[in-house]
Amino acid sequence: MDYHEYCDQIVAQASLLAQHLIDADLVTPVPTCPGWTVGQLVRHVGGAHREAEQVAQKGRPPGQDDFRDPTHFTDTDPGQLGAWLVEGANRLAAELRAAGPDKAVATPVADQTTKFVARRMTHETVMHRADAALALGSEYRLEPGIAADSIDEWMELCALPLHFEVHPWMRELLGPDRILHFHATDTRTDWLVDLTGDAIAWRHADEEAAVVVRGTVLDLLLLIYKRRPVETVEVRGDRELLGFYLDRVSFG
Numbered sequence: 305m306d307y308h309e310y311c312d313q314i315v316a317q318a319s320l321l322a323q324h325l326i327d328a329d330l331v332t333p334v335p336t337c338p339g340w341t342v343g344q345l346v347r348h349v350g351g352a353h354r355e356a357e358q359v360a361q362k363g364r365p366p367g368q369d370d371f372r373d374p375t376h377f378t379d380t381d382p383g384q385l386g387a388w389l390v391e392g393a394n395r396l397a398a399e400l401r402a403a404g405p406d407k408a409v410a411t412p413v414a415d416q417t418t419k420f421v422a423r424r425m426t427h428e429t430v431m432h433r434a435d436a437a438l439a440l441g442s443e444y445r446l447e448p449g450i451a452a453d454s455i456d457e458w459m460e461l462c463a464l465p466l467h468f469e470v471h472p473w474m475r476e477l478l479g480p481d482r483i484l485h486f487h488a489t490d491t492r493t494d495w496l497v498d499l500t501g502d503a504i505a506w507r508h509a510d511e512e513a514a515v516v517v518r519g520t521v522l523d524l525l526l527l528i529y530k531r532r533p534v535e536t537v538e539v540r541g542d543r544e545l546l547g548f549y550l551d552r553v554s555f556g
Contacts, residue, residue: 305453307405310422311397317429318393322386324436330380334439336531342439346385347374349432353392356425360399360418364410396425413464427454434531448491451521458528459495459506462553477552484549485513488521515541
């Protein structure tokens with residue numbers, strides 16, 4: 305996906321999320337985000353968009369931001385909340401388009417550009433839309449290319465060395481013969497996660513592994529984000545390694 309596709313998808317995914325809210329009960333709990341209701345989840349997404357708008361515009365996040373922690377949110381009008389969400393997504397996309405992909409901004413990773421922001425906000429919206437759909441019992445669809453790029457981003461972020469400093473327990477993933485192979489049956493795309501070295505590594509490859517996980521690209525995405533259980537995919541080989549990986553790996 306290129307930069308302009310990310311900008312378009314921020315708006316598209318927010319609009320789809322707003323559609324999930326039609327006639328919804330915003331106090332419905334979100335099982336995949338424990339402690340949050342649907343209304344709080346959407347408030348979080350809209351807040352993330354507004355924070356990212358400030359990053360794209362000023363190069364840094366605002367000093368005070370209460371949107372990322374939406375636990376105080378109690379509004380119960382789904383129409384107003386959906387409109388507020390889409391408004392923020394459009395504002396963010398417009399700011400990103402005006403800035404272009406190479407503007408220097410503050411980010412928590414080495415890529416200090418607006419392209420990182422656009423990609424991150426795309427997949428933030430993609431995954432939280434899944435949370436809302438699952439909570440409300442709505443059908444969730446996602447274009448395979450977007451799902452594949454979301455897995456790529458997950459792999460890149462989860463391989464960052466900084467995780468070993470922030471989450472020391474992730475070092476326990478490393479060990480001999482610890483290679484995982486994720487295969488998307490509908491796109492014939494493969495991701496190989498190599499835990500045999502002194503850091504987490506990944507690549508697109510179809511190679512032997514201790515465990516092979518097969519499913520649609522959306523099934524794989526929802527699995528690695530812990531939105532669906534292992535039983536929704538086909539697993540061959542070391543299931544314990546897969547469970548250990550899913551339990552320990554995180555960039556949140």
